[in-house]
Amino acid sequence: MNGYEINLHHLTKAYGSHLVLQDINLTVQAGESVALVGKSGCGKSTLLRLISGLTSKTQGHIIVGGREVCAVNPEIRFLFQNARLLPWKTVLENVILGSPDRDQDTARRVLQEVGLQGREDAWPGDLSGGQQQRVALARALIGRPRVLLLDEPLSALDALTRLHMQRLIERLWQELGFTLVLVTHDVSEAVYLADRVVLIEDGHIRMNQPIELVRPHGKGPETIQYEKRILNGIMKPQKKIV
Ligand SMILES: Nc1ncnc2c1ncn2[C@@H]1O[C@H](COP(=O)(O)OP(=O)(O)OP(=O)(O)O)[C@@H](O)[C@H]1O
Ligand SMILES: [Mg+2]
Structure with missing residues (x-):
């Protein structure tokens, strides 16, 4: 199963008189991994919510898999900073x-994919933060989504768990072929996971930087160069390029 292409055409979003995103044009190719970065409040979460159908646009078009997004759609899944599990239900439940057909065997298999076999009957409260995010990931992936949207899902985790989760997300993305859009404050994480890093500032796309490295994106000098370039872009405004 392949990921869907995402096309944003002249996309504008205002909350009342507050214009958050202005005339955004962006294509994410089917199966591509794109990271959105930018200062706090620049509209990254708003952009993800627009793509998922959780928030309505003010103007423009959001086309996912050739269809205009009008409402929440099970083919597009969202993972938040907080795992948002139901504490009174077990891991398996x-x-x-997240499963359209409520199939237990599939749920067990997906839990295995995220490395949580044996924890099916545990309560969310008895799991670590990283394990809870794995459950949330399994819940998002059980329906085999075409698009996975991640809004800083690793930011509350310790550094080591975070590295493990980055590798897990990369592996699942490679195996399952969904299109990935990730919001992160961590430039290293963006360069590690993304084929392209998009910087948002003042409602516009300020940088659209392909990461031309062989996977896995290691920690060599080229990676460091990319990280510096993106960090510089976040720190000081640049000319709009899109
Ligand atoms: N439901 C809402 N109603 C009104 N304003 C909102 C709403 N959601 C977001 N905003 C405003 O839109 C702007 C962009 O918010 P958004 O959450 O998209 O930013 P962000 O880039 O994700 O920030 P952060 O990095 O802190 O998560 C902010 O100024 C925020 O206050
Ligand atoms: Mg946000």
């Missing part, structure tokens, strides 16, 4: 919630 939480994963089943």
Whole structure:
């Protein structure tokens, strides 16, 4: 199963008189991994919510898999900073919630994919933060989404768990072929996971930087160069290039 292409055409979003995103034009190719970066409040989460159908646009078009997004759609899944599990349901039951056919065997298989086999009957409260995010990932992946949207899902995790989760997300993305859009404050994480890093500032796309490295994106001098370039872009405004 392949990921869907995402096309944003002249996309504008205002909350009342507050213009957050202005005339955004962006294509994310089918199966591509794109990271959105930018200062706090620049509209990254708003952009993800627009793509998912959780928030309505003010103007423009959001086309996913050739269709205009009008509402929430199970083919497009969203993972938040907080795992948002139901504490009164077991791990397995939480994963089943994401399944259109409520299939237990599939839920068990997906839990295995995220490395949580044996924890099916545990309560969310008894899991670590990283394990809870794995459950949330399993719940998002059980329906085999075409697009996975991640809004800083690793920012609350310790550094080591975070590295493990980055590798897990990369592996699942490579195996399952969904299109990935990730919001992160961590430039290293963006360069590690993304084929392209998009910087948003003042409602516009200020940088659209392909990461031309062989996967896995290691920690060599080229990676460091990319990280510096993106960090410089976040720190000081540049000319709009899109
Ligand atoms: N539901 C809402 N109603 C009104 N304003 C909102 C709403 N959601 C977001 N905003 C405003 O839109 C702007 C962009 O918010 P958004 O959450 O998209 O930023 P962000 O880039 O994700 O920030 P952060 O990095 O801190 O998560 C902010 O000024 C925010 O206050
Ligand atoms: Mg946000």
